[in-house]
Amino acid sequence: MSQPIISRIAPTPSGFLHLGNAFNFLLTALLVDSLDGYLHLRIDDLDGARVETSSVEDIFVQLEWLGIDYDSGPSGPDELFKKYSQKLRREKYSAALEIFRNSGNLFACECSRSEIRKLSPDGNYPGTCRLKELDLLQANRSWRFHVPEQTFVSFKTFSEKVEKINVTQAMGDFVIKRRDGLPAYQLTSIMDDLELGVNLVVRGNDLRNSTAAQLFLAQSLNDKVFPKTRFVHHQLIKDNSGKKLSKSSGAFSLKKLREKHQSAVWIYQETAKSLKLPFQHIRSLDDLKEVFRGVVKNNEGLEIMLDQGK
Template sequence: MIGTPYRGRLAPSPTGLLHLGHARTFLIAAERAANGTLILRNDDLDTQRSRSEFVHAMLEDLAWLGIRWAEGPQTNGAETGSLGPYAQSQRSSLYTATFHQLHEAGFLYPCVCSRKDLLSAPHAPHADDEDEPLYPGTCRERNLDSDEPASWRFRVTDGEEVSFRDALLGPQTFIAGRDFGDFVIMRRDGVPSYQLACVVDDAAMQITEVVRGRDLLRSTARQILLLRALGHPIPTYAHVELMRNERGERLAKRDDARSLRYLRESGLTPQEVRKMALEEIE
């Protein structure tokens, strides 16, 4: 994507309050987009946990932190930009169309394995990527009843190397079938996975660089395979070191004491919070 005007994005999920770890990633994303265009996307696919009050809070907290975006939902309730809607819950037709494209091209197969099945399989999930246990290929060659509820997996080529140069972490290489297996792109309830929705939206919104936490490195490898299958340009990637609490655990939305809203209400200034978010990696 050399020569293409820079387009970066923020993609928070409104399932809780933003914390210092989010601030770190989003501040770096905003800085890298300083001479280009920054897009804010509301990744609200998790309909059970996404709440409107968290959408309002993330817009307020990002603006308070001093982050400005050119496209996406705004704090006044409006939406700017020509590539919206900028909420994933309103983009289901795009995900469905891409699912059919992948299915017709032979990349997908149905799978009836539950998460419990996978967690009890000999291959344990990776400690830093527990949302997607390594799939052992149980349903690859099974003839399933068409009426049986099933998710749909993208079939990887075992042994295929996926390499990219991360703008912050340097060269990265992952091997399909070893570092990750066949992965879900459509859940059995018809909800697209993070992998599918992210690829569709980043391509449609013409994102040239994806900035996110280093816990998503394997997701990047999966998404590069999807982008190749769909014939989309592959953006550059920049994975940010995670913030951790006193126990060495990465920050999560349950860490209320580190939420931006808590820090704001405690009297800290945006400048102080920005310093807290970035000082460990300077």
């Protein structure tokens, strides 16, 4: 591959990180390492109401515990707030929102979450305000992007297979500016990835629809680079009852696991197990990297390993 691989890990500081986050970070770091790529740390801290100082600190503590080295990004909370915070990029997000507003593809929406849920069991927007022509500039309204019928985006998987997603079905008319005035996750995520030049995104299967929305936004901005990005949508780590882990999954928080195991070797082994790699001899992150590099080099079952979560 001629272009260097650029990826990122992107935690949100809205609670303590858990085993699922560790798996995502490690897989991203392993892929980047095996391809001699470049890794950013991007912290999604725009939503002030949800960001807790303890969760910001937790990110740095756990990354250090896991031994994950990144090439650029904040080295701690202070540097995050001074140099890297999404709050410092508000103007960029606003500029993008203006471009979309002027494109005529947005409409204002005054529906509450519960109103939407009542009308739409799958959670997709039922189109209630699409034709109301509500004023976009009035407060307390979200901005939705109108996604026309049969809108498709395609992307490349890690092994360069092309996958197609129907954005209309996956997302419907999605929010790019929230009722409280903040740019929505789909917008900030794609703007940040574009700025960082990301060309490999590693995320859980639960974010497959977000991939569709973000590719659609990149296309709408006439961006020619992001559509070349490769995506790995990996399986999610489940708790003992088979549910996906959340920020409140106490026993699986890295903080708790660290108290219990002290060394992160247990997590390296669990990661290897999840990836169907031999794990018994793994005693360090370097061991895990070596096993992983071997698989990438020989391309042995890498596709199956990465796509198994579908």
